[in-house]
Amino acid sequence: MKDIQPRVVYAGHKDDHNYTLRSYITGFILSITLTLTAFLLVDGHVFARRFLIAGVAALALTQFIVQMLFFLHLGRESKPRWKLLVMCFMILIVLILVFGSIWIMYNLNYRMTPQQINAYMQNQSGGI
């Protein structure tokens, strides 16, 4: 008789319940700790500005991974890992979108002199 294996973690499957409870509790405690750490770092101004920014970003990314693993159980997906693949593609698009926008807009600000900006504004409001 063929055994029916659950493909994804799904509430309809009664598989190893204890593991999932433990994973939710671990995820919850880790998330609370990470959030509180980030808050205390910023609230106390523990580091210089650029290190604070890097620290908060690193803690947010860590929490993203923690919640993906412990709340959404991405690590328990059986092969082929379609959900993981789709997520990797999403992350690629998000990185291009966010850092591409910041890059372009920064360059635009950098390359425009105040005279150019004034000339542009006059052209726009002149109407001719």
Next chain:
Amino acid sequence: MSEVLPIAEKISRREEKLESDDRAVFGFWIYIMTDCVLFASLFAVYAVLHNNTFGGPAGKQLFSLPYALGETFILLTSSFTCGLAVLAAQRRNKNQVLFWFGLTFLLGLSFLGMEIHEFRDLVLSGNSWRRSGFLSAFFTLVGTHGLHITIGLLWMGVVMMQIVKRGLSRGNIRRLTLLSLFWHFLDIVWIFIFSIVYLLGAV
């Protein structure tokens, strides 16, 4: 009639049903990923505009960090209780499912209340979305998240009513599984809002 069916056919039918549920989860997962791209574009807008305060106040003067931390903890706890509701559904314990979903609903509602209160204070003090590019981007980003929370709460109310009426049927278990994915996803988006808008705004 079902006794007459050969065992192999029964199993293949069951497998088909399981597969269709898996497909529903996967399809919903793809929707969530596209929603991430929507939020990413709003984050990009915020990143570009966050210095354009037009002589008005910046995030440092406007946001209260402990207040935002409270919101974060409430949403995080609701994500956890939502997971407990899914576990209760695995054990087919209807009352526990309703209890944990009820708790998740109340936590989500109080999060939404805190957010509306914050928006109200900002607008009443003259710092609405019309004040500056920074505030337009802020209200769009956080407001879109709040809208998602509102939709999630409505959905949760409907699912709870369905469970009360029809119990933990196959369809209801599929609904609550998809809902829990949505709710966890909203919590993850909020982590980035808390880190980028509130924490980095105060650095």
